[in-house]
Amino acid sequence: AQRVTQPEKLLSVFKGAPVELKCNYSYSGSPELFWYVQYSRQRLQLLLRHISRESIKGFTADLNKGETSFHLKKPFAQEEDSAMYYCALGVRIQGAQKLVFGQGTRLTINP
Amino acid sequence: DTGVSQDPRHKITKRGQNVTFRCDPISEHNRLYWYRQTLGQGPEFLTYFQNEAQLEKSRLLSDRFSAERPKGSFSTLEIQRTEQGDSAMYLCASSLWTSGGTDTQYFGPGTRLTVL
Numbered sequence: 755a756q757r758v759t760q761p762e763k764l765l766s767v768f769k770g771a772p773v774e775l776k777c778n779y780s781y782s783g784s785p786e787l788f789w790y791v792q793y794s795r796q797r798l799q800l801l802l803r804h805i806s807r808e809s810i811k812g813f814t815a816d817l818n819k820g821e822t823s824f825h826l827k828k829p830f831a832q833e834e835d836s837a838m839y840y841c842a843l844g845v846r847i848q849g850a851q852k853l854v855f856g857q858g859t860r861l862t863i864n865p
Numbered sequence: 866d867t868g869v870s871q872d873p874r875h876k877i878t879k880r881g882q883n884v885t886f887r888c889d890p891i892s893e894h895n896r897l898y899w900y901r902q903t904l905g906q907g908p909e910f911l912t913y914f915q916n917e918a919q920l921e922k923s924r925l926l927s928d929r930f931s932a933e934r935p936k937g938s939f940s941t942l943e944i945q946r947t948e949q950g951d952s953a954m955y956l957c958a959s960s961l962w963t964s965g966g967t968d969t970q971y972f973g974p975g976t977r978l979t980v981l
Contacts, residue, residue, distance in 0.1 A: 761953075797868070798908070798956070798972040806967075817903070840907050847913060848920040849961065850896055853970060855907030 759854035777841030786844035787824040869973035890959030
């Protein structure tokens, strides 16, 4: 089965505090994981993908195949990080890739 | 705006009516995807086109749903005999596949369908 689980629907932290959004996946194939973000009144956009191993807006995520996790982390949260965050698993289809999304975590950064 | 566009942004219809949505991908993107998102859930894959060929359809796509991408440019998603359960946000995404490329999916703003 292909599944992505984000256990927290809501997460609230204070500005300057560390943030960790959890994501676990289930997939028998070779996983490719993504984090997408949706700011208020904006469209869904890619934040980062595990194969890039890059840091975007201070966020990082490490793929842990042993724990089947891809948690998103930021050491110091900023108010502009408030948004809806979706973890997604890329699943191979007919030479392309469909995205299987988790239900999302709404992150609120309090001043 | 050179991003993915969708039309209309909102559609309210009565149960049993047919509706059609349009998606214009980013210019020259050869792949186009449709997803559906219901309240409180993440997007769910519906179907995918490589140029004009529809190569994959989800089991979520009942026979009341049909999608086309004539000439490999814009795409339409039609829902016949709408039901209240069809109420959702319909998202379109496009990507450019090239050998060795990343094939990142770029999403449109979505069409919100409400079936009364």
